[in-house]
Amino acid sequence: MNILVTGGAGYIGSAAVKKIIQEGHEVIVIDNLSKGKKELVDDKAKFYEGDLINLEFLKNVFSKHKFDAIMHFAGYKAAGESMINLEKYSQNITSMINLLDNMVQFNVKKIIFSSSAAVYGEPQYTPIDESHPLNPINYYGFTKLECERIIDWYSKQKGIVGICLRYFNVMGDAGLNYRDPDAQNIEPIIYEVLSGKREKLLIFGNDYETPDGTCVRDYIDIKDLVHAHTLALNLNSSDIINLGTGKGTSVLEFVKKYNIPYEFSSKREGDPATLTASSKKAKRLLGWIPKEKVIKN
Ligand SMILES: NC(=O)c1ccc[n+]([C@@H]2O[C@H](COP(=O)([O-])OP(=O)(O)OC[C@H]3O[C@@H](n4cnc5c(N)ncnc54)[C@H](O)[C@@H]3O)[C@@H](O)[C@H]2O)c1
Numbered sequence: 435m436n437i438l439v440t441g442g443a444g445y446i447g448s449a450a451v452k453k454i455i456q457e458g459h460e461v462i463v464i465d466n467l468s469k470g471k472k473e474l475v476d477d478k479a480k481f482y483e484g485d486l487i488n489l490e491f492l493k494n495v496f497s498k499h500k501f502d503a504i505m506h507f508a509g510y511k512a513a514g515e516s517m518i519n520l521e522k523y524s525q526n527i528t529s530m531i532n533l534l535d536n537m538v539q540f541n542v543k544k545i546i547f548s549s550s551a552a553v554y555g556e557p558q559y560t561p562i563d564e565s566h567p568l569n570p571i572n573y574y575g576f577t578k579l580e581c582e583r584i585i586d587w588y589s590k591q592k593g594i595v596g597i598c599l600r601y602f603n604v605m606g607d608a609g610l611n612y613r614d615p616d617a618q619n620i621e622p623i624i625y626e627v628l629s630g631k632r633e634k635l636l637i638f639g640n641d642y643e644t645p646d647g648t649c650v651r652d653y654i655d656i657k658d659l660v661h662a663h664t665l666a667l668n669l670n671s672s673d674i675i676n677l678g679t680g681k682g683t684s685v686l687e688f689v690k691k692y693n694i695p696y697e698f699s700s701k702r703e704g705d706p707a708t709l710t711a712s713s714k715k716a717k718r719l720l721g722w723i724p725k726e727k728v729i730k731n
Contacts, residue, residue, distance in 0.1 A: 547582070
């Protein structure tokens with residue numbers, strides 16, 4: 435297949451590029467390098483530096499290649515920043531519309547979209563399944579939900595197959611020696627403590643209603659996540675699928691494993707006690723079973 439990967443120089447996109455090239459596909463990457471790094475992009479991929487909000491640029495790329503499918507990873511993803519810089523995060527929606535319009539014009543039929551558990555907002559119950567109410571509590575999550583809804587319209591009216599994958603907490607290294615540098619996530623923070631860049635880990639709250647009092651999250655290894663994308667290429671009808679393991683891990687479990695200094699601090703607003711995914715639909719539709727251990731032995 436000829437696959438366009440947007441955001442292919444980023445943390446997850448670069449891992450996906452490597453994997454789908456290994457599987458024998460032709461890969462074309464678009465990235466504006468606002469966060470991604472060109473050196474992460476596999477040499478065998480054709481790389482275009484540019485922004486998805488630039489329609490002329492996009493049209494030029496689409497006119498040069500005949501794509502069989504698109505993996506759309508590009509986007510801004512810092513929830514906190516999204517509450518301040520709305521204009522920047524609105525570009526996630528503009529980019530989505532631009533891609534879909536080019537798909538219609540150039541007859542590209544399939545898109546796999548990186549959505550997020552942020553579309554759910556505060557969990558009403560866990561594990562969260564795909565029918566859980568949708569109520570994002572930050573603008574980032576709102577942009578993901580809007581993109582899903584726009585995909586749904588293009589799917590119904592224009593016959594595009596849109597697979598929206600709602601990721602939970604992605605972590606790990608896919609073999610590129612690169613971990614998500616977004617220090618909102620626990621894993622990069624642990625590595626910062628281990629390397630001496632940071633003195634200790636701050637644990638926000640220790641009196642949650644969880645087995646050890648600290649927050650529980652559903653961590654998914656990037657290798658399993660990328661594998662789910664390759665399986666999604668086989669789907670021929672639009673759908674929305676959670677990507678999480680269904681298993682929760684607490685902050686203290688990480689701390690104990692890595693034996694790093696830590697300190698308890700007050701709870702953060704909007705941090706639910708437990709966030710885990712139901713992964714039943716992913717198993718049923720994709721035949722996907724996560725294999726990687728989140729906390730390595
Ligand atoms: N990492 C996670 O835990 C997580 C969880 C849920 C959803 N997601 C989603 O998965 C996708 C990939 O995440 P990531 O962790 O690899 O992030 P990342 O920031 O490492 O990668 C995103 C890439 O997109 C590029 N980009 C952003 N806006 C662009 C635009 N308008 N035009 C062209 N390129 C653009 C950036 O330069 C970057 O290389 C994102 O859409 C993110 O919202 C990630």
